[in-house]
Amino acid sequence: MEHESLTAQLAPQLLLLSTLRKTRNITRAAELLGVPQPTISRRVAALGESLGTPLTVPDGRGIRLTRAAELLAEAAERALADVESGARRAREEIDPETGHVVLGFLHLMGRSIVPTMLRDHRARHPRVRFTLVQGSRQDMLDRLTAGELDLALLAPLPDDPALTAVPLADQEILLTVPATHRLAARSSVRMAELADEQFVLLEHGYGLRRMTDELSAAAGFSPRIAFEGQESDTVRGLVAAGLGVALLPRFEPGTPAGVAEVPLVPPVTRTVGLAWRAHEQLSPAVLGFRDHLLTRTPLL
Incomplete structure (x- = not known):
């Protein structure tokens, strides 16, 4: 509890400690902070009393911080840097041009x-x-x-x-098959025709996986899974290698080499x-x- 009490007293005085460390002069610190010199002196004395040791000792015409005060001042400067960084980010956050x-x-x-x-x-x-x-x-x-x-x-x-x-927008979902597949030249295909195909699927948790499972169930079959992946490009690559078929959005800007994209009948879309x-x-x-x-x- 003593540490918490001291921290509560130190927190408002972080800038004072940092300024004293830089100026090593009570009068100059008071000028920079815009606070009367007697006020600065009282705050320094009160902090020293709370800490249990003086924060400053005379040094020529100025002062120097005690070792304990140096430790506090170093911590104060780090904390002020963090606060300044946080303030900058907060300003950016509320500025539509720099957020x-x-x-x-x-x-x-x-x-x-x-x-x-x-x-x-x-x-x-x-x-x-x-x-x-x-x-x-x-x-x-x-x-x-x-x-x-x-x-x-x-x-x-x-x-x-x-x-x-x-x-x-609505996005059309197409059957993606190897370029040499029996369905590659078709103008359209029904889901029921895919009952015997090996599927390359995205893992559970992906919207396309759920869609494929639901469309297959509506057509009266469960997809035979050859491979499961996490990336559509990987799925498409496995299809191009002849390892199965997949339901995927149209590839942009055009159908890649090694696969064919065949519309489903009735058309299947998903809302993005x-x-x-x-x-x-x-x-x-x-x-x-x-x-x-x-x-x-x-x-x-």
Whole structure:
């Protein structure tokens, strides 16, 4: 408790300790702090009394700090540096032109969707900083709910009263098969025709995995799993190697070598949208980026 009491007394005097260490002169410290010299002297004496030893001793026309006071002053300067850094970040946080946005999104969106939206926003707000976090849909939902993300691009949209979710665009889901596959030249294919195929799937927790499982169940079968992965590019690469088929969004800017993309009948789409915590005030920078996404031209 004695340490806590001393800390409580020291906290308001951090700048005084730091200034005394730099000036080694009571009068000069009082001038810099804009406080009468007698007030400075009383504060120094009171701190010394609380600590149990004087903070200063005479040194010529000035003073020097005792060893104990030096230790306190060093700690004060470190603390003031942290406070100054925190104040700078706080100012940036409330400035829409220099703020910070933590954006979460699915791996599939990192190829073109996210870079495009960031480029467009940064063209008008070049000093806004972004932290980008990728992961599965469930990972993004968990991080958003925990306050680790400001905004999250998700598909499908969450049905959670703690979150606000706004649709941005519909994204078509296609059957991706090896270029030499029997279905590669087809203009369309029904899910029921895939009952005997080996599937390359994303792991549980990804929206596309849930969609594949649901579409397969509706068609009367459970997908035969050849491989599971965490990255759509890995899944597509395994398909190109002839190791299975997959349901994936259209590859941009065009179908890559080694695979064919075949539309499903009836067409299958998923809604891509933006989510944020429903009852939390967003910073100006986050609000600016959110509104940019909600009002810009179609996302996909």
